Amino acid sequence: MESRKLSSTSGNQSLRPRARLLKTLGSELISSDKVAVIELVKNSYDADASTVVIRFKGPLCQGKGSIEVWDNGHGMNVDSIQNSWLDIATDIKRKHSKSEKGRRVLGEKGIGRLAAARLGNQLTLITRSSLEDEINLSIDWSQFDRDNAYLDEIEISWESNSPKIFNGLYNTELNMHASEIGMNNPSHGTLIKIDELNHTWTDKDFIELRTALSRLIRPNAESSNLFSETVEEDFKILLLIDDNNSNFEKFSGEIGFSNDFQIPNYKITGFVGSDGRSEINYFNQQTNESELIKEPFISEFSDRSPEVGPFSFEINVWDRDKVSIEENLRISNPGRVSPKVNDLKGFRDTLNDLAGVSIYRDGFRVLPFGEPGDDWLGLDLRRVQNPSMRLSNNQIIGRVMISADLNPGLKDQSNREGLISSGAYDDLQKILLIALNELEQRRFKYRRDNTVKSEKEKGGLFKKFDLSEVRGTFAKNYPHDIKLISLIDKKNKDIEAGVAEVQQVISRYSRLATLGSLIDRVIHDGRTAVTFINQSSRFGENKLKSSKLKDLQEISSAINHFQNVNKQSKILSSLFNQIEPFGGRKRGRPRKIDVAEAIKKSISNLQTTADDFGVLLESDYCSHTTFLDESEIMVVLTNLISNAIYWTAKNQKETERKVFISSRVNDDSSITFIVSDTGPGVPAENRENIFDPYFSTKPDGVGLGLSIVGNIVEDIYSGELALVDDSQYPGATFEATFRRRV
Structure with missing residues (x-):
């Protein structure tokens, strides 16, 4: 092309993106291979598929292998390929937000197909709409990396032929496993095949993929009956891995939810209307007791209605101590023998992987909410401030069910990694924390009462420091050994005296609330005092800066602010005085x-x-x-x-x-x-x-x-x-x- 003259002073020119922009978008907007696979599954869901099969063919290393995504959705015809699939960032799904079966479509930005560019170098698309010819389309993503190539210079080839894959006959490519879950001789659907993988897959990758897929579709409708009319229940996912040179086959199988996590220790479910009115249900598995809590959120929105809603939610909570886990495993898996250490570790590790509060929009999961490390409600930081009562993120498997049509304030970020910050998003966080607090209050009281009861049943903390039982055994078996019995009696009295002394010390020091509680107090009140100090000093400084030296009233006001600073510093001094006795000094x-x-x-x-x-x-x-x-x-x-x-x-x-x-x-x-x-x-x-x-x-x-x-x-x-x-x-x-x- 001829170079443009630099002497031009004005003109009109269109933007011409380089071809590599498309691959760049795929890599930048799709954060990982796991997310890329999920984007392809979403496309299958939008196509009204009841079943999607994800098949990996080895060797699964960089530059080799392949990934296939099969579905039995409505497929595409020539018009769909030309005017929709090849039209990047098309607004068709935005204009038509419901699928042919009435599903609320998940992809509105028209860029999900770029996920294929993230996964591998070669793309083959085979698709057939009912009663039409089968279409084959191929893309070599490497041609988008050509030097100086523009996007409009890259041509995509496709052809239409009589059906060979989606012909309604038994397909050995899908094999018997696919037919077992409903992919039975499809006569329409889509196959996306990606060759020359960009990434070497590992055990860790497949564990993360299975975990993500297991949480992709909500496992039951109990917490989301509000949206049952808009959510297609029949959607199954099958993962198949064919790689003779590895042991990845162990990850094959239908994606489901572990039985171990069907029965939580505590659960709270609820519904929130757009006006903030609501009711929630609390359930304690240990006591089999439930409680209806009416209008827990209305006081938080006394001056306005929340910007979010309607939506429903379910928060499941597990205690991670050994006794609680063993009891949970026994209940959720009847007939299982007493759990072993590996079961306990496995339970905790799996809970770590599944833990978090996920958001499901129209029945399908919104990433990255609920992913490992995504503590979007700030639960771990909240627990640091109150470890005795608050729950950590790794104790919770939560689900929030929203509808895109009924919650327009909750919109995706462009990179599909979360929701845009908004008033609706803030209100959603606030409401969920209030609901969680209701559960935490009841759990705290139950565990406290249960602990007190347990200690009473055990006879208290010092019951083990008693030789009466030992003395009785010796007196029965060796009634003539007076010396030994006398020695036991003497030692028992010594122990009793020691216990009494320890009890006095504990009683004395318990009133000091221990050094740990004292530190908590310093943090609690010290933070409040420091806030006052910062505010007052800032006000005082601003007053002095803006006042004239002759303005006595302004100077007096500034001095008053700094006097407040001095008063607050006295509170800090008092807190330090509370710690001072540990240094041995006498209090004034x-x-x-x-x-x-x-x-x-x-x-x-x-x-x-x-x-x-x-x-x-x-x-x-x-x-x-x-x-x-x-x-x-x-x-x-x-x-x-x-x-x-x-x-x-x-x-x-x-x-x-x-x-x-x-x-x-x-x-x-x-x-x-x-x-x-x-x-x-x-x-x-x-x-x-x-x-x-x-x-x-x-x-x-x-x-x-x-x-x-x-x-x-x-x-x-x-x-x-x-x-x-x-x-x-x-x-x-x-x-x-x-x-x-x-």
Whole structure:
């Protein structure tokens, strides 16, 4: 071609993509060979196939071997080949979102066929539409790499002939395995054959492929009956591997779901309408108990409807300890002998591979949700903050069922690797975490109660430190050996004395909540204090920068901000003082403070948060001086007021969102701080649990706030933290009573 003159000052010119662009798109938009195979299976699904066979022929190493994808879908005719398959990025599926059988099509961008370029160098397409000729099409992807070749210079050859593959006769190429699952003498369908593989396949690749395929189609309709009218139930996948030089044949077979994971320890299922109204069902396999939970999400969307919905979900949870796994294997596999170590390891390894929360759109899986390492709900980070209550990603197999037509806000990224970030996506995450929190609360209480019961049945922690049973055996068998029996009696008394001493030490140190809990407290309250410090210092700095030196009012405001910084630093100092006794130093005595000032400061620190949530903070207190640590009072009030603001914000009517803070001096000179709110209150079933460390009903709660308050009030000041009934406020009322130090 002639070179264009550089002297031109204007002109018109069309874009001419190089031929290699097509292969580049295939490699860049399709992230792995596993995803490429899945894209081809999706095309078969869109073609209304009831069966797809994926056949590997060895040797499965780079530059050799082949992959075949057979289906018995409606196939293609000449018009479909010319105006659809060869039309890259066609909008036909976008215009016609339903297949001939009524399936909601999965590929709308028209680029899924580029997956073949990712897998191998040569492509052969054989397809036949019912009662028409069979079409053969070939592509040599290497020609797209020619130097200086443009895309419009590459020609694709095809021909139409009488059917040889899809002729309705028995096909030895598919063999008996395919006919067993429904690929029985197809007279229409599509075969895509890819030769000269770009990748050497390994055991690990086939394990990942089988796992991905097993999760591709939802295994049952229990959690998605909302969309049963739009989802074709009959879709089977068969994996065949023919390679005489390897042991890959062990991965052949119909793709299914492991029996070991049909019965979870806990399960929660539910449906969420587009208006946020919903109900969910919780089930505990160990107790065979179920519970209907109505409207768990409505309070989170008091001011608006969620941008996502309707959709349904199912979250299955397994405990990974040895006893739970053994029990699960016995239930899910009747007749199996007692599980061995390999079974336990195999169960955990398989659960690792399957774990995660997957999204299924119109019955078909959306990648990469639920893939290993894809913790899109942030469950592992959430568990780090509260390991006793929260679940990790590797304990969960979850399924979210959505419809493309009913959830237009959930759209694919161009690379088929997730959904575009949007308000609908954010609401989906929020709702699922709320549902998971409902399960976690009930699981936490069950495991705690079960552990307490188990310890009682065992006779407690120190039952094994008792020689009474040994003494009885010797006294029966050797009644005349008085010396030996006397020695056992003496040692038993020594053990009893030692146990009593250990129990005293444990009792003493348990009130300190252990060093681990102390560190948790530093993290919990320290993070809150640091947030205040950062905000106040930033406000103060901005005020000084924007003010004139003569503007006394602005300078005074800036100084006030920095004073708040100083107050928050005192909270950090108090936390460090709590750790100081481990260094052997003696704790100093609190100074005299005004209770009213401590309340004012606590309210001031949380005023911005209250304003953001539309919550009115009211107070009623009298000036009273006492010997208390001001920063400890503020830690108590900050936690109680923060909780009250959070729950009061759940009140649908903003005019009724109020938190009331007050104090009183009791007859014994103790001081009681009262925090009341107009929120939903504490459900009766949770009243005994809210003071336990790590128990939280907030979806992202750590569960340490009330535990920390109780530690300060009860252990340091010999006081009392209580949830009381208050007829004036319909929500929760907490009273924290401080007494003099002992």
